[in-house]
Amino acid sequence: MPPSILKIALDVPLDRLFDYLNGDHLSENRHVQIGQRVLVPFGNRNQIGIVMAIADSSDVPLEKLKPIAQAFTAETPLDAEMLALIKFSADYYQYPFGQALLSALPARLRQIAPAVSRKQYCYHLTDAGIAADVEQIPKKQKVLRNVLATLQTAKQLTEAELDEISGTARKAVKALVDLGFAASEQVLALQRVMVTTPSEAPQLNDEQAHAVQTIMAQPHIFNAWLLNGITGSGKTEVYIRLMQQVLQQPDAQILVLVPEINLTPQLEARFRSRLPSFPLVSLHSNLSESERLHHWQLAQWGVAKIIIGTRLSIFTPLPNLKLLIIDEEHDSSYKQQDSMRYHARDVAMVRAKRLN
DSSP states (O other), rough: OOHHHHHHEEEESSSSEEEEEETSSSGGGGGGGGOOEEOOOOOTTTEEEEEEEESSSOSSSSGOBBBBBBOOOTTTOOHHHHHHHHHHHHHHHTTOOOHHHHHOOGGGGGGGSOOOOEEEEEEEOHHHHHHHHHGGOOTTTTTHHHHHHHHHSSEEHHHHHHHHHOOTTHHHEEEEEEESSSEEEEOOOOOOOOOOOOOOOOOOHHHHHHHHHHHHTTTTOOOOOOOHHHHHHHTHHHHHHHHHHHTTTTTTTEEEESSSSHHHHHHHHHHHHOOOTTOOOEEOOTHHHHHHHHHHHHHHHTOOEEEEEEEEEEEEETEEEEEEEEETOOGGBBBOOOOSBBBBBHHHHHHHHHHO
């Protein structure tokens, strides 16, 4: 059986892919997928690359090909939609694909190290736990009874949610695991935010109601709509009403682009107060490297339902993107002025069109 050849995009100023041997003798390399992050020798150093294709032949003689040094198969590969969007953008804006692709990733994914995710345990009931009677647990074990009853209602609880029940709730849920009433799995940890009282929805005026009704008339067909209004005219309220309807779809995600970082906190606070039950993350350069990676992964896994970010966020992998909002679309900050000189508004239009 001939060795598999990996065609890899690298962060170099050459618009081409580079061939490497898979190195199937290493167990972690046997499950390499397209979109996987790998470490390869390049010149006199090692470099991070992304697998773009897997072939059984190469234009380069096999004896001259080097094997990859490591495959990060524990990480989720980049999806085909994101790869295709960046390839289109690199071609359209005349920029080397490898450099465009790697620059779109969080800094931690460009480093020669496994990406460490913030994870927590999530607990759910087994069949025995679903059938269990809370009254069978002694009344003195109040926390254990409370955790079991909450799990029977909520179906699953994370460690963060257990801490809200009691300081000893984690110990109690482990007792349920020992009894065979519950099981656990590791999931990405959601950021903790201050719980706010949901604010009341204001009455829409005629123009706002007409905008919402018109836009939602054909929710599954690509359309580009322009909301034209001065500051304070209620455009954000239209966003929220659209988001409320779109988020009723199972697993739906929404990307909201903003031109400046300083606009992120006020939009984030407004969305959290009106849409408190939907996980929200932000993506911008003021985040630390670990925070940006964590938020990016929450979006990639489909855990985050609302993503607010500046122009680079348009290249964030979102498996269930259903609505794309560009706030202040006329702002020149959506234009990237160095590296790949793209316009995030135009790329957003292409992405939305490709998804419909």
